[in-house]
Amino acid sequence: MSGRVIAIEDSAYTSLKAYLESLHQYFAQEEGHDEILNDIESRIAELMDERIHRGSQAITAGDIESIIASIGRVEDFAAADEEPGNTHKQWDNQGGASTTSTKNKRFYRDVNDKIAGGVCSGLAAYLNLDPALVRIVFAILALGGIGSGILLYIILWIFVPAAPLERYKGRRLFRDADDKWIGGVCSGIARYFDKEPWIFRLIFAAPFLLSMFSGTIGFLIGTSFIFGSFTGTFILIYLVLWIVLPIATTDFEKMEMRGEKVDLRSIRNNVMADIKDRTSSFGAEVSESASRISGDARNFISTRGRSFAQEAREAGKPIAARGGHVIGSLLKYFLLFIGIMIAFSLFMVLISYSFGGFSGIFNNFILRSPGQRTLGWATIILFFGVPLIGLVTLMVRRALRIRTGGKYFGMGYSILWIGGWICLVALIAQVSQEFGPREIVTQNMPITQPVNGNLYITVPDPGIEYSNSLPFLKGDISGWDINRDIMKSAGVMVLPSLSPDSQYHVIVKRSAMGSSAKEATDRASHISYGLHNRSDSVLALDNGYTITAAEGYRVQQVVVEIQVPLGKHITFDGSVYEKLESFNLNPIHFNHNHKRRNQWAVGWSHHSDDWDMNWETPVNSWKPGIVYTMTAGGELMDAAANTVSSHLNGNYHRDSTHRVMDSLEQSIDRIQERKDRLEESEEDD
């Protein structure tokens, strides 16, 4: 010390050294600081000498303490020395350049680690937490608490001073850049908790997947509400995390991400211990800073306002960039999501087509030539299969992060898919050509005239039921049956009309479409439908018509026209209603004009106004078991002189009203009867 050797104890030496160091730092900016330090050192040496001379063997820590006290501590200089023109460093009571003690830490905004204003990271440094967690809390407050989080943040941004703070040391929540499917959120969380990423991916995706599969094939329509709202929440949480959490790119960050073992208890312990220390000192600091603020208010606001505006402007750019990046990625993944949906539906079509018997039906009954069948398969593969494979490949590559050769994939698939479009168009063209003109074949069936003037119509054979012969189609379907070779339909229309003469006639009309008139005619005539007399007054109709696969389905129709002479009768058995037209593939209602009765062939054209698709059943408006009389107008009249239209046109509605009225009347009659019976029995008693 000053060129002299003085005996000194170790602990004393340490404090002396620290003191000299603090002096050195304090006076570093001062002009002539070397001289000052020399002077002070000399003084210290002098004081130490005194003590030695007084009899001490060595300088003790206590000696040093009193020496330091007499010369003065650095903090005391600073307090006494606060005035402009001093070139000392601003030296506050906390000893900024010396090691910060946890007991006296203040709440600053962290300049070194800020996304917007460093509020969250500053608060995190104060609480000794991972800044990402504080950001999450703020984000939740901002989004969920009616924006109160945003207001709080801005207030803190303005009023809390900024300082460069030390980086948070501890386990941090990052997004994992090495193992990211979408944003790396799930794997980051997984690393933090030392678990496998798929657990968290499952958690995040669970509501979405559940809502997708909770309906059956019609998941697009039948999304359950509960799962749907959870889906939205989870997606929102994921987005928030994506924006807020930093991504671990450097090795150091990755180490931080994996950190030492962390569990919630230790986090809580850390936070609690620190908070207890700080709440008391923080309270004192708050009152002190509050009084200081009120003193400097005007000056503070003007400078602060300016710097805040500038900071906000600067912060806005990276936030916008980051937000833009997130939105861009979002769009990308939204499109990907749409792609997945399309792929899924294509997949379902593919599945149902190939593995169900649907292909059987399509191939057998609609496509007839081998060329068409090949075209059909090509269409399926190229039009449906290729985009499906393409999308799946795309997703797999994305997930595995394969980047090579993407260009050729895209081109190849596109070309194949265009091929699929061509096949599809060709197929449609071919098939619609098959459904060309419609031809009708009429056949006059020989029947015996009923002697009692009443023809009884019945269908003796059992009604057609679906025999469940197709693997994919199951169910109770009546009036229609199909297997690989044969299709049967009970869609036979029975129409009574006025006979041109005094005889009963039965005419069976068969119609079908074809690629040409001749083909249509052939096909129509190949429809098998028959009827026969059971007795002279009972006419039995076939339960349905049959088409072979060889013929192919071409919207075949069968109409049985029964011509009843004027004033003669006709009765329909219940079986007619039960067994015929209970499942009518394509009921045709055509406007039947009396005058054109003999020109039905013309009426059977395929003008769209003649094709009136009506799915209502029953089509007939007459009732079983009633003896109807043919009127001059071609309508059937029952015993009560109610007319029932025998042709189906706009009068249908009137007839149905009649039907309702009739059934109401019947009900009223029955109630009346019962009432009468009750009264009778009461009288008897």
Added chain:
Amino acid sequence: MNIDNTQSQMRKGIHEFCILSIIRQGEAYPSDIVEKMRAANLSILEGTLYPLLTRLKNAGMLSYRWVESNSGPPRKYFSLSTEGETFYKELFTTWQELSTAVNLLTQAS
């Protein structure tokens, strides 16, 4: 408001003048100056004194000489220079004006 701050501010303003007065009375070394200040009830820290002396010296108001001592390291003995003397005289005038003003104001209340 912190009274200590105000008080130290008041004292700080007068330190220079007092130190110059002491040195004017005779050559003095720092710890001597500190003792005299303390005796006059205007204590000052040595850590504050040393920089002040150095500043004054660098400004040419003071000069010093080294004096060897038998008990300890050599000491700096400060004395007032001619510029320092002029400086002091002006400060003395200021002080007189100040004290008159303050006395007037305090008596009025």
